[in-house]
Amino acid sequence: MKLLARQHQSTSLLEFLIELLDRQRDVFRWAAGIVPLAAVLAPDSEYPRLRLAALPLEVLQPRFSEFVTSVGAFATDVMVAIAERLADRGAGAQSALLGAYLARQPLDAVARSLDCDPRQAAFFPRAFVQPIAEWLAASLGEAPEQWHETFCPHCGFLPQLAILRDDALIKSRRLLECSLCLTQFPFRRAVCPHCGESQSERLEFHSPEDFPHVRVEECHTCRAYLKTIDLRKNGLAVPVIEEIASADLDLWAAERGLWKLQPNLLGL
Secondary structure, three states: OOOOOHHHHHHHHHHHHHHHHHHHHHHHHHHHHHOOOHHHEOOOOOOOOEOHHHOOHHHHHHHHHHHHHHHHOOOOHHHHHHHHHHHHHHHHHHHHHHHHHHOOOOOHHHHHHOOOOHHHHHHHHHHHHHHHHHHHHHHHOOOOOOOOOOOOOOOOOOEEEEEEEOOOOOOOEEEEEEOOOOOEEEOOOOOOOOOOOOOHHHEEEEOOOOOOOEEEEEEOOOOEEEEEEEOOOOOOOOHHHHHHHOHHHHHHHHHOOOEEOOOOOOOO
16 A cells, blocks of 8 residues: 655645644643643543633633634635634634534534534634643643543543554553543553454554555444554654644545544544
């Protein structure tokens, strides 16, 4: 399997990501001084530890508005149009979109008001909330070693990808990386994160010849897939960037009739 038009596609995606990461870095720094961790913490015995729906919209909305305008300046034509509609509809529409995302409610109604697909509507709140959630999760420290659920113990969102790496005590350790706060948490090696399938003949791995450290993990039982970044083969790889830059693998998986456990920030 080879990645088609990999160089051209990867270049445009990486250019977009560099710009986006700059804006997200600014939000991360802002959140560290503004967003109160104590206000969103669940009791010690409850997971996920963060209750993102408790974040104060009146504090977030003005910064969200600035973020949408800033990212809209270099995004795709579709995203530019959504950014303009959000600006036209003002603080009420922006708070409605952000609040629905934080509460993990369906975005269908908000998307209709913005004349776009729900996945497209999710881009701006997800991109904005991600560095805030990352800061909050980092304040909690590492995920508990005894964690065996598919969802993130810090924020409750599904994993975006899996990671394989060699640790001091565990070789070929498998971790899942959260799609929102980027927390890495342990998960069993040869098990489907969606349905729990563990029979080896029902699990299949696909890796491109020219991108050997990234592979698609397919479950024949539920038809779900997840991308794995093998840091044993490329220790310099940045998982979240590699996941998006290897978008051709998502197109290939879709052609096989597979569905992704969690679409990435670009909706792939």
